[in-house]
Amino acid sequence: MSLHVAFDGITKEFGPVRVLHGVSFDLHPGRVHGLLGENGAGKSTLMKILAGYHAPTSGTLRIDGEAVTFRNSRDAEQRGIVLIHQELSLADDLTVAQNMFLGHEIKRGWLLDDRAMRDRAANALRQVGFERDPDTKVRELIVAEKQLVEIAKAQLRNARLLIMDEPTASLTPSECDRLFGLIDRLRQAGVTIVYISHKLDEVERITDEVIVMRDGRFVARAPTAETPRQRMATLMVGRELTDMFPAKHSPAIGKPLMAVRGLTVPGWAEDVSFDLHPGEILGFAGLVGAGRTELFEGILGLRPRSGGTVEIEGRPVRLRNPREAMRNGLTYLSEDRKGKGLHVTMGLRDNLTLMTLRHHAQPLLSPASEDRALEHAVANFGIRGNPQGTASSLSGGNQQKLAIAKFLEPDPRVFVLDEPTRGVDVGAKRDIYFLIARLAAEGRGVIVISSELIELIGLCHRVIVMRGRRVAATVPADRLSEEELIAHAIGTDIGTHTRH
Amino acid sequence: MPSGQTSAPTPVTEAGTVPTGKPARRFDPHRFGPVVGLVLLLIVGTALNPDFATWDNMMNVLTRTAFIGIISIGMCFVIISGGIDLSVGSMAALIAGGMILLMNALAGSVGSPVVVVALGMLFALLLGGGFGLAHGYLITRGRIEPFIVTLGTLGIFRAVLTWLADGGAITLDNDLSDAYGPVYYGSLLGIPVPVWVFLVVSIAGAVLLNRTAFGRYVQAIGSNEQVARFAAVDVDRVKLLTYGLLGVCVGIATVLYVPRLGSASPTTGLLWELEAIAAVIVGGTSFKGGEGRIAGTVIGAVLLSVISNILNLTSIISVYLNAAVQGCVIIAVAFLQRRRP
Numbered sequence: 098m099s100l101h102v103a104f105d106g107i108t109k110e111f112g113p114v115r116v117l118h119g120v121s122f123d124l125h126p127g128r129v130h131g132l133l134g135e136n137g138a139g140k141s142t143l144m145k146i147l148a149g150y151h152a153p154t155s156g157t158l159r160i161d162g163e164a165v166t167f168r169n170s171r172d173a174e175q176r177g178i179v180l181i182h183q184e185l186s187l188a189d190d191l192t193v194a195q196n197m198f199l200g201h202e203i204k205r206g207w208l209l210d211d212r213a214m215r216d217r218a219a220n221a222l223r224q225v226g227f228e229r230d231p232d233t234k235v236r237e238l239i240v241a242e243k244q245l246v247e248i249a250k251a252q253l254r255n256a257r258l259l260i261m262d263e264p265t266a267s268l269t270p271s272e273c274d275r276l277f278g279l280i281d282r283l284r285q286a287g288v289t290i291v292y293i294s295h296k297l298d299e300v301e302r303i304t305d306e307v308i309v310m311r312d313g314r315f316v317a318r319a320p321t322a323e324t325p326r327q328r329m330a331t332l333m334v335g336r337e338l339t340d341m342f343p344a345k346h347s348p349a350i351g352k353p354l355m356a357v358r359g360l361t362v363p364g365w366a367e368d369v370s371f372d373l374h375p376g377e378i379l380g381f382a383g384l385v386g387a388g389r390t391e392l393f394e395g396i397l398g399l400r401p402r403s404g405g406t407v408e409i410e411g412r413p414v415r416l417r418n419p420r421e422a423m424r425n426g427l428t429y430l431s432e433d434r435k436g437k438g439l440h441v442t443m444g445l446r447d448n449l450t451l452m453t454l455r456h457h458a459q460p461l462l463s464p465a466s467e468d469r470a471l472e473h474a475v476a477n478f479g480i481r482g483n484p485q486g487t488a489s490s491l492s493g494g495n496q497q498k499l500a501i502a503k504f505l506e507p508d509p510r511v512f513v514l515d516e517p518t519r520g521v522d523v524g525a526k527r528d529i530y531f532l533i534a535r536l537a538a539e540g541r542g543v544i545v546i547s548s549e550l551i552e553l554i555g556l557c558h559r560v561i562v563m564r565g566r567r568v569a570a571t572v573p574a575d576r577l578s579e580e581e582l583i584a585h586a587i588g589t590d591i592g593t594h595t596r597h
Numbered sequence: 598m599p600s601g602q603t604s605a606p607t608p609v610t611e612a613g614t615v616p617t618g619k620p621a622r623r624f625d626p627h628r629f630g631p632v633v634g635l636v637l638l639l640i641v642g643t644a645l646n647p648d649f650a651t652w653d654n655m656m657n658v659l660t661r662t663a664f665i666g667i668i669s670i671g672m673c674f675v676i677i678s679g680g681i682d683l684s685v686g687s688m689a690a691l692i693a694g695g696m697i698l699l700m701n702a703l704a705g706s707v708g709s710p711v712v713v714v715a716l717g718m719l720f721a722l723l724l725g726g727g728f729g730l731a732h733g734y735l736i737t738r739g740r741i742e743p744f745i746v747t748l749g750t751l752g753i754f755r756a757v758l759t760w761l762a763d764g765g766a767i768t769l770d771n772d773l774s775d776a777y778g779p780v781y782y783g784s785l786l787g788i789p790v791p792v793w794v795f796l797v798v799s800i801a802g803a804v805l806l807n808r809t810a811f812g813r814y815v816q817a818i819g820s821n822e823q824v825a826r827f828a829a830v831d832v833d834r835v836k837l838l839t840y841g842l843l844g845v846c847v848g849i850a851t852v853l854y855v856p857r858l859g860s861a862s863p864t865t866g867l868l869w870e871l872e873a874i875a876a877v878i879v880g881g882t883s884f885k886g887g888e889g890r891i892a893g894t895v896i897g898a899v900l901l902s903v904i905s906n907i908l909n910l911t912s913i914i915s916v917y918l919n920a921a922v923q924g925c926v927i928i929a930v931a932f933l934q935r936r937r938p
Contacts, residue, residue, distance in 0.1 A: 399826070420829040429827070437827045440820045442887060451817055451828045454810035461808040503828070 100161055100177060100257045100289060101126050102147065107156035109142055109313075114492050116142050118313045119156065124258070129280060129290040131304035131321060133297075133333050135549070137493055137520045139313040140293050144260045147291075148180035149173030171200075177257030181247045181264065187235045194218035194231035197250040221249040225279055241272040248279065258289040265299060270587060277303050295549070296583075297326045311335050312522045330551060335523050342555035343534035345574065348376035352411065354542040355427070355511050360405030362388070362395030367566045369405070373511060373542040378533060380557035381546040382582045387563040389546045390432060393513050397422045397429055409511060423452060426510035430500055432519060432546070438500040441489040445480070445499060446471045448488050453506045474502040479528055494525025501532065512536060513544040518552060530556055550579045562586050630933070631880050631896040638903050646910040656789055658906045659899070660781075663791035664689075664850040665869060666898035669876035670802040671729075671846030673894045674839045676877050677806070679819040679886030680736065680743040682840065685847050686869030687754035688728050692851040693861035694758045694767045696721040701770050710776035717777075721855075722848040728754075729844020733837035751870070759863040766862040774859045781856040791853045795895075798849060803891040815839060819886025868920055875927040876901055884931065901926070 102124040109117040117139045124130055134140045145151045146158065149167030157164045160176055167173045170180070187196045194215045203210045203217075218231040227245040235243065244264060251259055261280075265273045280290060280303055294300055300307060300321065307324055309316040309332040317332050334341055353372035360369045366388040373379050381389045394400045396407055398417040407414055409425050416422045419429065431437035439448050450457055450467045457466040471484060478498045482491040488499060497517065505512065517533065518526045533556060537543050547553050553560050554577045562570045562585035570585040642649040668685050675682050700717040707713050728750070735746045761767065769777065783790045806812035814835045817825040826832050855861070878884055879900060880893030901923055908916045 418829075418831070419827055420831055423829040428829075431827055436821070437823045440817055440824050440887075442820055443817070447813065447817070451813065451825070451830065454813055458810050461804070462810065462813065507829070 102178075102258065102289070103159040103162075104143070104147075105157040105159060107143065107146060107153045107158065109139075109146065109151060110154045113490055115154075116313050117146075117153070120310070120313070120315045121156075122308060122315050122318060124289055124291065126289050127284060127287045128305045129284055129292055129303055131300040131307040132291050132293045132310065133300065133307055133329055134310035134316075135333050135518075135523065135526070137312075137522055138310040138333070140310050141262060142313075143310070144180060144262065144291060144293065147173070147258075148178055148260060150180070174254050174256075177255055178260070179251040179254060179256040179258070180260040180262070181244070181251065182262060187243055187246065189236040190234065192232045192234055193222070193227075193229070193238070193246055196235055196246065197221070197231075197253055201254070217253065218249070221253045222246070224252060225249045226275065241268050241276070244268075244276065245279075248283075256288065258291070259283065260291045260293070262293045263295070264292075265294065265296065273299070297329050297579075298583075300329070301326060309333055312524075334551070341527055341530065343531050345378075345556075345558060346376070346534075346538060348374045348378075348537065348558055349540075350374070353408075354410060356406075356408040357396065358406045358408075360392070360395065360407065361403045362391055362400050363403050365391030365400065365566060366395060366563075369563075369568055371561055371568070371571070373544060375540045375542060376537050377559070378537050378543045378545060378557045380553040380560035381544065381563065382548075382550065382553055382560050383563035383569075383586050385548070387586065388566040389563050390515055392563070393429055393515065393544075393546070397427075423507045423509070427513070428452070428504040428507055428509040428511075429513040430504045430515060430517070432516035434496060434500055434520070439488045439496060439503070441496075442487055444487055445475075445482075445484050445491075448499060449474055449503050449506060452503060470506070474499070474506075478502045478532065492522070492525075493520040494522050494528070497521050497525065497529065498532075501529070505536075509541065511542045511544070513546070515546040516548065517545060518547075518549065526552075550582050553582065554578065564588055630930075631893050631900060634879075635896055635900045635903065638900060638907065642903060642907045642910070645907065645913075649907070649910055654906070654910075656784075656792065658902050659792045659795070660789045661906075662898050662902040663795040664854050665872045665876060665901070666795045666895060667798045667846050667850040667853070668843070668869060668873040669880075669894045669898045670798050670891060671839075671843030672873045673802065673877050673880070673882055673889050673891060674806065674815055675743075675843050676874070676882055676884065677819045677886055677889040678815045678836055678839045679822060680836065680839065681874070682729075682732065682743065682747045682843055683870050684728075684732070684747040684751040684754055685843070685873055686866035686871075687751045687758070688725065688844070688847050689851045689854065689866035689869055690861055690863070691754040691758045692721050692724050692728075692848055693855050693865050694761050695724055696851070696855060697767045697769045697859075697861055698761065700773055704770050704773055710773050713773060714777045714780075718780075718852045721852050722845055725844040725846070725848025725851065726841050727844065729841040729847070730837060732844070733840035736840065737833040737836050755863065758861065758865070762862060764863070766860045768860040769855065774856065777856040777859075779856075781853060794849065794853060798846065799891060799895050806889075806891055811835065811838065816887060816889075820888070871920060871927075872898075872901055872923060875923050878927055879930050 104120050104122055106119045106121055107117055108115065108119050120143055132140050142151065146153050149170040149172050159165065165176065188199065191199065197218045198214045203213045215231050222231060225245045225248050227242060227249060229242065238246065264276060268276065284290060292300065292304055304321045306318060306320050307329060308318045311333060331337060351374070354375045355373040358370045361367050369392055383389050391400060395402050396416065397419050398421065399419065407416065409427060414425045416425065422428065435441050446467050449471050454462065457463050474480060475484060478501065480495050480498045480502065482495050488496055491499060514533070517529055521529065533543055533545065545553065545556060558574050560572045560577060560582060561568055562572060562582055564586055569588065572581055648654055672682060672685065696717040699720050700713050703713045703716060704710070732746055732750065735741050736743045780790055785793055806815065814825065814830050817830060818832055818835055822832060876898035877894050880890060880897030882889030882893065904922055904926065905919045908914055908919055908922065914922065
């Protein structure tokens with residue numbers, strides 16, 4: 098028994114920010130839907146509404162023709178709708194069986210009926226091809242196994258619609274194949290599936306149709322078989338890719354601005370070496386957990402290093418904290434904008450000048466001088482929003498522009514941006530790409546860590562691919578392609594992986 | 598000004614105007630709550646007892662507020678940075694005992710009692726600053742929770758004082774008391790010395806918090822320590838200094854307190870931590886850190902003293918229940934703050 102879902106004019110606002118603008122489309126029973134869109138397109142928010150985690154600000158959600166209001170995810174589960182999270186939501190210290198019945202325990206009188214739960218868990222686990230003991234602690238499982246547990250758990254609740262958000266983000270190719278086989282079986286059993294992924298080759302392989310969202314709006318739907326990948330990418334971005342990115346200027350050849358040799362951050366990065374030249378945009382690609390972010394946190398002194406050297410403009414430096422990095426001309430904007438990039442509850446001005454307060458102190462801080470800096474940044478970076486408000490009042494794109502402005506205030510020679518367009522709308526993305534190109538044209542070295550391959554390909558002069566803590570390859574501009582980067586990132590031979 | 602880059606329509610009145618540097622002002626109950634509470638209490642006090650609204654009584658209240666008030670200013674920095682110090686009452690007691698012992702010992706060898714008192718005061722400030730830095734060092738380098746560190750020293754400070762006093766009191770020599778007396782009992786332009794000191798410390802605290810890089814760092818750390826760390830703020834140093842600053846404030850408060858009774862005993866400074874933390878929270882500073890106001894803290898401290906004064910002057914609630922009333926006030930204020938995002 099499958100179910101039919103209809104979104105009818107769904108909007109969602111978080112505070113002043115509207116992330117969904119009246120989305121309407123249907124999900125057909127028993128089909129696999131690929132839901133496409135860039136970061137910030139609103140896919141996850143919409144799916145959280147469907148799964149009962151958020152309530153829509155307005156609009157109607159219909160299940161089999163009936164308008165429904167979910168108060169929480171349990172309500173949605175009652176209707177057979179289950180969201181499998183990007184960050185899997187299992188309690189590490191409980192066993193597989195305990196996790197599967199968490200909140201739905203079977204009891205005999207006041208006591209738990211462990212045997213019944215274990216038997217039913219084992220049964221459900223067998224169906225998804227999970228071969229281990231249900232009494233295993235979840236902590237001991239690898240990611241792919243946890244995913245199977247999540248799916249088995251959903252089956253146990255009689256899921257009729259499964260939402261999978263980036264399920265293959267940290268799976269190996271053979272694990273992916275197994276997951277795809279399972280998805281196929283679920284479809285045959287009549288389960289409706291929504292599959293969210295950035296990997297267009299997977300979408301092409303396993304979905305029946307694709308639905309594209311952009312900037313909180315429904316854009317298009319089409320049978321997968323009739324939609325080439327190039328078309329999917331263009332629909333997601335909303336314009337021809339060639340128009341999204343600035344022209345690449347070749348960087349100066351000569352002495353590197355920054356040279357890293359044999360750097361090791363224990364547990365995260367091993368023996369990493371690279372050069373960055375003035376005017377160069379250097380990309381870092383790799384799967385989640387490949388060690389890219391941690392490598393740079395190590396360079397900044399935020400994680401212990403056990404070996405290697407860093408030179409900036411020919412001078413060897415041993416950075417112990419971001420302050421020393423800043424003094425040596427290196428700043429790093431984290432991927433975690435709200436947790437490490439901006440003080441969202443503080444004002445725009447206080448955020449902007451935090452790194453350079455000394456410039457505004459004589460010795461007392463001069464609000465006028467800080468205001469001039471903000472005025473300048475607002476104009477220079479196109480930050481739109483109320484300058485007197487808090488950073489949280491800005492949209493994602495404008496927050497990111499403010500964050501970029503903040504980390505450029507110290508006028509670094511080397512600027513590292515980690516996931517610079519995460520949670521940013523398409524227009525702001527383009528602005529940020531052009532800004533990055535401008536920074537490089539000014540002679541700075543720019544490092545872009547990104548999971549968006551299109552972005553790395555469109556923007557970078559060279560891309561370093563990390564895999565399992567090490568540099569797997571350095572790909573020059575003329576060889577940049579999604580296939581090439583994915584092949585190095587997951588470690589398959591390029592000849593067998595690419596499909597022409 | 599803006600903006601060659603903006604491509605979408607821009608609300609000119611917002612993005613186009615020159616930032617004035619002041620946050621948008623609406624009625625904020627956390628900003629004005631303490632003032633309203635204080636005004637209400639003053640009205641109640643006046644209605645209940647004719648002696649309440651006299652100059653002498655007001656100066657009496659402010660003088661007694663000075664100790665807690667000065668400590669609260671330092672506490673305000675610590676709490677805004679996301680920390681806490683539970684030891685301030687015990688610390689004051691030990692500093693009091695220590696400075697009295699030192700002054701008594703010096704009285705024999707140094708002729709002038711004024712010099713002895715000056716040395717004692719200097720010692721008190723150094724000792725307070727030293728204790729505070731020790732807290733800060735254990736918290737930042739030792740990576741121990743501030744609650745645990747200062748809970749430990751709360752016990753240590755008071756026990757050492759009790760041991761030094763052998764369970765009784767440490768009393769200042771009489772001729773020194775005479776030289777020291779004016780620091781508490783004296784007045785300038787009709788206003789008692791402790792009130793002047795309180796005023797100066799408050800103004801200095803407000804300038805430090807709102808107009809210096811250090812103050813901005815304190816707020817940034819309390820608001821989100823990780824963001825501050827990534828923004829090249831020397832988080833450990835700033836935290837260390839907030840505890841040092843609080844220690845100096847406790848030193849100043851003790852310097853003003855000692856001439857009042859001329860002795861230190863195991864009950865000196867008892868429950869001051871409750872009053873100091875209460876003053877900060879009542880003053881609208883968020884216990885989670887990040888946001889706080891010196892003016893609010895001053896009002897919070899005065900408000901608590903006024904409550905105690907009203908209890909003294911009237912017989913509605915026993916004065917023995919003073920700390921209970923303060924406890925209720927702090928819980929009530931925290932209750933009103935609880936839904937802050």
